[in-house]
Amino acid sequence: MPVEKDARLKVKGVREPSSGLFEVISDKGLARLGDSYLNFLYSMALSEAEGKPTGARLKDRTLVEVAKATGIRSMLPNRTPKGRVADSIEALIVYTLLRGMLKFEDMMEVFRRKLYDPVSSLEEIVREAVNRLT
């Protein structure tokens, strides 16, 4: 699979988990980075939708919904707390950004196409990420 590095959003010398999907969605460091990334991405999409700068944080509930719809939830143990389920989506999406599999602008395009619906946009991004990882 050709992986094109994103010149804008690269981080030098960051070790990324090179292994499979389960390792990625379980990585706590990726989840922390992904939390800030997803809130920025969502705030940029929301700003574009509203036609003026604004910001908002994605709720765990929203990310859990995405995890269920895309099958990511079923890869985690049954009793995984809601916050850790949300983490899995944050980790996976920022991982595809760091690896250059999807770029920031690609993700913004998904939000545009999905009329800025966060659940539906993030579902499409996660499906694309899983396709590229497996």
Place this chain on the structure above:
Amino acid sequence: MPVEKDARLKVKGVREPSSGLFEVISDKGLARLGDSYLNFLYSMALSEAEGKPTGARLKDRTLVEVAKATGIRSMLPNRTPKGRVADSIEALIVYTLLRGMLKFEDMMEVFRRKLYDPVSSLEEIVREAVNRLT
């Protein structure tokens, strides 16, 4: 001043305050967007510094220190609460990103040069932003 739009981080159709520095640092929508942007930028810089993905939120205290050192604090009324002082830095930095005056990668370069010290890095970014705005 030549302003090159950043192809990666553009937002379509967002009205930006076209006016002066005071309007920018007082814009609440920009502050909300800037909050998510600065936390993402800082988390990426921190990930690079530590050599592995991680994330952290910038404290208001840190941003107040930057506002004082760069003279932005003195443009705001004396009794402005700490959170609103922090907002002014968030608004200004994301405004320079939206206008393409400084790109994400330019800001990451500042963090690298300043050995990832957040106060010192953000000070340099704010000084550069003010130079380009005034």
